[in-house]
Amino acid sequence: xxxxxxxxxxxxxxxxxxxxxxxxxxxxxxxxxxxxxxxxxxxxxxxxxxxxxxxxxxxxxxxxxxxxxxxxxxxxxxxxxxxxxxxxxxxxxxxxxxxxxxxxxxxxxxxxxxxxxxxxxxxxxxxxxxxxxxxxxxxxxxxxxxxxxxxxxxxxxxxxxxxxxxxxxxxxxxxxxxxxxxxxxxxxxxxxxxxxxxxxxxxxxxxxxxxxxxxxxxxxxxxxxxxxxxxxxxxxxxxxxxxxxxxxxxxxxxxxxxxxxxxxxxxxxxxxxxxxxx
Amino acid sequence: xxxxxxxxxxxxxxxxxxxxxxxxxxxxxxxxxxxxxxxxxxxxxxxxxxxxxxxxxxxxxxxxxxxxxxxxxxxxxxxxxxxxxxxxxxxxxxxxxxxxxxxxxxxxxxxxxxxxxxxxxxxxxxxxxxxxxxxxxxxxxxxxxxxxxxxxxxxxxxxxxxxxxxxxxxxxxxxxxxxxxxxxxxxxxxxxxxxxxxxxxxxxxxxxxxxxxxxxxxxxxxxxxxxxxxxxxxxxxxxxxxxxxxxxxxxxxxxxxxxxxxxxxxxxxxxxxxxxxxxxxxxxxxxxxxxxxxxxxxxxxxxxxxxxxxxxxxxxxxxxxxxxxxxxxxxxxxxxxxxxxxxxxxxxxxxxxxxx
Numbered sequence: 320x321x322x323x324x325x326x327x328x329x330x331x332x333x334x335x336x337x338x339x340x341x342x343x344x345x346x347x348x349x350x351x352x353x354x355x356x357x358x359x360x361x362x363x364x365x366x367x368x369x370x371x372x373x374x375x376x377x378x379x380x381x382x383x384x385x386x387x388x389x390x391x392x393x394x395x396x397x398x399x400x401x402x403x404x405x406x407x408x409x410x411x412x413x414x415x416x417x418x419x420x421x422x423x424x425x426x427x428x429x430x431x432x433x434x435x436x437x438x439x440x441x442x443x444x445x446x447x448x449x450x451x452x453x454x455x456x457x458x459x460x461x462x463x464x465x466x467x468x469x470x471x472x473x474x475x476x477x478x479x480x481x482x483x484x485x486x487x488x489x490x491x492x493x494x495x496x497x498x499x500x501x502x503x504x505x506x507x508x509x510x511x512x513x514x515x516x517x518x519x520x521x522x523x524x525x526x527x528x529x530x531x532x533x534x535x536x537x538x539x540x541x542x543x544x545x546x547x548x549x550x551x552x553x554x555x556x557x558x559x560x561x562x563x564x565x566x567x568x569x570x571x572x573x574x575x576x577x578x579x580x581x582x583x584x585x586x587x588x589x590x591x592x593x594x595x596x597x
Numbered sequence: 598x599x600x601x602x603x604x605x606x607x608x609x610x611x612x613x614x615x616x617x618x619x620x621x622x623x624x625x626x627x628x629x630x631x632x633x634x635x636x637x638x639x640x641x642x643x644x645x646x647x648x649x650x651x652x653x654x655x656x657x658x659x660x661x662x663x664x665x666x667x668x669x670x671x672x673x674x675x676x677x678x679x680x681x682x683x684x685x686x687x688x689x690x691x692x693x694x695x696x697x698x699x700x701x702x703x704x705x706x707x708x709x710x711x712x713x714x715x716x717x718x719x720x721x722x723x724x725x726x727x728x729x730x731x732x733x734x735x736x737x738x739x740x741x742x743x744x745x746x747x748x749x750x751x752x753x754x755x756x757x758x759x760x761x762x763x764x765x766x767x768x769x770x771x772x773x774x775x776x777x778x779x780x781x782x783x784x785x786x787x788x789x790x791x792x793x794x795x796x797x798x799x800x801x802x803x804x805x806x807x808x809x810x811x812x813x814x815x816x817x818x819x820x821x822x823x824x825x826x827x828x829x830x831x832x833x834x835x836x837x838x839x840x841x842x843x844x845x846x847x848x849x850x851x852x853x854x855x856x857x858x859x860x861x862x863x864x865x866x867x868x869x870x871x872x873x874x875x876x877x878x879x880x881x882x883x884x885x886x887x888x889x890x891x892x893x894x895x896x897x898x899x900x901x902x903x904x905x906x907x908x909x910x911x912x913x914x915x916x917x918x919x920x921x922x923x924x925x926x927x928x929x930x931x932x933x934x935x936x937x938x939x940x941x942x943x944x945x946x947x948x949x950x951x952x953x
Contacts, residue, residue: 399845420850438840439839503843
């Protein structure tokens with residue numbers, strides 16, 4: 320254990336790297352249905368003022384029980400939901416106010432890997448179309464054959480054979496589909512990937528493979544991850560910094576070694592105590 | 598997972614592999630071919646009258662030394678339209694004789710017909726109507742109207758339904774409210790009343806071709822609301838799928854998402870909906886023409902021919918051949934429903950109507 324020698328909350332390598340993403344007092348509201356002509360006056364607020372930073376090549380773990388707002392934070396960062404208040408900045412540029420085509424340069428840099436590998440791939444498209452689609456948008460100069468060969472490279476990089484290109488998603492297992500989803504996210508050569516419970520729907524043996532794959536890819540492509548999970552063991556294994564979320568607020572932020580050894584917050588202690596030990 | 602949902606190449610093979618599917622496709626193929634080649638197959642034009650031979654019964658066949666021939670009839674009692682075959686008198690059937698000129702597919706000038714007899718004798722495969730027109734020929738020409746109206750109508754109404762319902766489901770908001778309230782308004786008015794009101798609102802001095810278009814437009818106007826509601830629902834549920842979120846994160850424009858990710862997933866529904874809704878258009882045209890506000894004389898359509906069969910005389914004197922358009926409507930509608938059911942069984946096994 321060398322963690323005691325580290326006084327800074329982040330490992331040295333990450334400490335020096337530039338800040339990619341800054342989230343400041345982010346709040347997200349969903350209207351409750353009802354009201355005249357769908358104009359609702361009541362809201363739920365799954366995220367209530369959350370602030371954190373992600374540096375280049377860093378992995379930030381986001382843990383919390385279900386309903387704590389983890390996924391909503393991830394969706395707000397990739398702008399699948401719009402923030403109600405607060406700011407999201409990417410390399411000092413505000414992206415929470417952008418929309419439509421002006422978001423496109425940002426979408427090239429920040430991608431997402433989804434929880435459910437069965438729903439996240441369009442059943443009607445071949446793998447080459449699924450992986451090639453981001454290339455079509457963000458590298459319009461590529462010709463069709465170039466896109467195809469790029470897609471084949473990406474598949475090989477995530478551990479799938481290039482002859483999968485002309486097959487359909489239903490011909491693959493859950494773990495393989497998650498690899499395809501990772502290849503799609505990698506296609507645009509992003510800097511940050513939001514991983515929304517990427518291994519929760521997979522078998523334990525496959526989980527380890529995917530986590531190792533993500534770590535290898537991080538080295539090779541200099542990626543930063545926001546790793547959202549309810550699985551404390553996985554988060555401990557992969558993260559440089561862990562954020563503990565409870566009812567839409569971050570209650571503790573610490574490197575995993577410190578957090579697991581000496582949790583400061585009552586909720587963190589409960590969460591750690593709830594982990595079944597084998 | 599059902600492989601058909603993901604691969605469409607085998608869809609028609611699967612339909613043909615089922616006896617009902619093969620039967621329905623075969624029947625419809627036959628009917629549409631008949632409509633397409635109507636001028637060639639029909640011995641007479643749709644308006645060719647012979648006032649000497651009203652309510653002529655279907656002619657009987659016989660063999661002579663010249664080959665296949667039809668019997669000739671004399672009008673025994675003009676007041677009752679009673680015809681008797683003349684013993685020993687026949688007319689030989691000629692194959693591909695020259696007759697009245699026409700354009701095949703509206704393009705190729707042609708004079709030949711599949712069969713015919715030496716004029717002034719006449720061949721009535723399905724008898725003649727009150728002005729001595731050949732019911733068989735009119736049935737074929739009527740098929741052109743009655744069968745095409747379903748295809749054109751469903752293309753328009755599904756097209757409008759797809760655009761309105763798809764956009765309403767995808768974007769939501771005020772457009773969604775507007776579309777849904779409009780469909781509810783349309784659906785709240787009794788269909789037949791709306792049909793008559795719309796037809797009455799347009800002037801009656803239209804030509805035959807214009808009336809045909811008008812009927813298609815009216816029927817599509819009534820038909821799009823149901824399709825739009827279902828498509829909206831499907832789009833809403835598809836929009837919540839993660840692969841649509843993935844497409845948004847990738848940076849695809851909404852139009853591209855609709856076109857590439859939603860439309861292919863709606864295709865199977867659209868196919869089934871089309872097959873099951875076409876009968877509505879055929880019946881709608883038949884109803885309008887039956888009521889005398891559809892296709893106008895001397896053009897032929899199945900509904901119009903049935904309208905002529907409603908005279909008391911037809912039933913009193915048992916002119917059963919005048920009801921043959923009804924049989925044609927019945928067969929067509931049944932075949933489309935059978936095809937729709939089979940398509941649904943193949944595409945969506947959860948909604949099987951039978952075990953096989």
